[in-house]
Amino acid sequence: MPLNRKQAYLIMIRKGFIAMLPLNLAVLPWGILCGSLAIQRGFSILEAILMPVLIFAGAVQLVVIELINDNTPLATILFTAFIISSRHFLYGLALRDKLKNLPFKWRGSLGFLLTDELFALCGESKALKGKLKLVYALSAGGSFYLCWLLWNIIGITAGSYLPDLTNLGLDFAIAVTFIALVVPTITTLPVLITVLVAGFSSVLFKIADWELGLVLSSLIAMFCGYLTAHKQARLNIKRNENL
Amino acid sequence: MTLLTIVLLAGITFFSRYLFLHPKLPLRIGAKVTHLLSFSAPAVLTAIWVPIIFIKDNNFNTSLTNPYLLAATVAVIASYKSKNIYLTLGTSITVFIMLRLFFS
Numbered sequence: 001m002p003l004n005r006k007q008a009y010l011i012m013i014r015k016g017f018i019a020m021l022p023l024n025l026a027v028l029p030w031g032i033l034c035g036s037l038a039i040q041r042g043f044s045i046l047e048a049i050l051m052p053v054l055i056f057a058g059a060v061q062l063v064v065i066e067l068i069n070d071n072t073p074l075a076t077i078l079f080t081a082f083i084i085s086s087r088h089f090l091y092g093l094a095l096r097d098k099l100k101n102l103p104f105k106w107r108g109s110l111g112f113l114l115t116d117e118l119f120a121l122c123g124e125s126k127a128l129k130g131k132l133k134l135v136y137a138l139s140a141g142g143s144f145y146l147c148w149l150l151w152n153i154i155g156i157t158a159g160s161y162l163p164d165l166t167n168l169g170l171d172f173a174i175a176v177t178f179i180a181l182v183v184p185t186i187t188t189l190p191v192l193i194t195v196l197v198a199g200f201s202s203v204l205f206k207i208a209d210w211e212l213g214l215v216l217s218s219l220i221a222m223f224c225g226y227l228t229a230h231k232q233a234r235l236n237i238k239r240n241e242n243l
Numbered sequence: 244m245t246l247l248t249i250v251l252l253a254g255i256t257f258f259s260r261y262l263f264l265h266p267k268l269p270l271r272i273g274a275k276v277t278h279l280l281s282f283s284a285p286a287v288l289t290a291i292w293v294p295i296i297f298i299k300d301n302n303f304n305t306s307l308t309n310p311y312l313l314a315a316t317v318a319v320i321a322s323y324k325s326k327n328i329y330l331t332l333g334t335s336i337t338v339f340i341m342l343r344l345f346f347s
Contacts, residue, residue, distance in 0.1 A: 116288065125281065221290065225282035
């Protein structure tokens, strides 16, 4: 029996939710940390809730909570948030051709939901093509938003009852999620080179304490991956010519 | 004041995510740049996770007592062998918690 449109959408909503579920669970400790830290650093409940609702970015929230608590000047806070967020420009660029001609409801909503996690799910070339895949992405991104909000609210509610969670190593869950997302995609030499260069250079930049290190090391790694693919293609052409 | 800061920050994160999705932006992405951008996901995600594992208080930490390093090694092997995200998360987080409980 052929599916009607509504049934097809429902299937994609379920698929998107299931694909995002492990990532939704993996950010649970991180969300609780963000929520409880806001309360422990003297934010009001409204302010603490508005952070996941409006900003919706774990790294920015965490850094900004400490900066606001330290009475950092507003310009410094905004600049720091801009630097941390700048990796998103790459995501927008990578998805530009697929999304730019869609109505604003799609661009705006998927743009708002465009976290590291959603990009990891939708970064491949076949993603986001056609309405069904857009519904899939919206469901994945939307469920991530709702879970992030819920985990933050749990942290806000438990707030002052929780000990200081900042040194418990909750960032390990983030790291291991990204390992689980990246390692299976290393199927070609160019991607392997990209990953090795990104890992090596990001550590160097971090030790040098360069704020822009994340974006710089990503760009260098992407370039190395691209060059490797280019070299491989040229070698293949040469080989074919010699045959 | 904090509320205003939060609204401005929300503007910054949305701007960074939405900017290049905007159709009016005068920008054409050629085939070469598209190919370059195809490496963005492994590049950015790796540049996020590797420092979490190796850097402790701004120092390079490769000692065998670094629970991050041991548990991440388990994660890489589990992910490579199984390609299953739940199995990878489950085994490595269990190892991580054990190491933190018993060895620190």
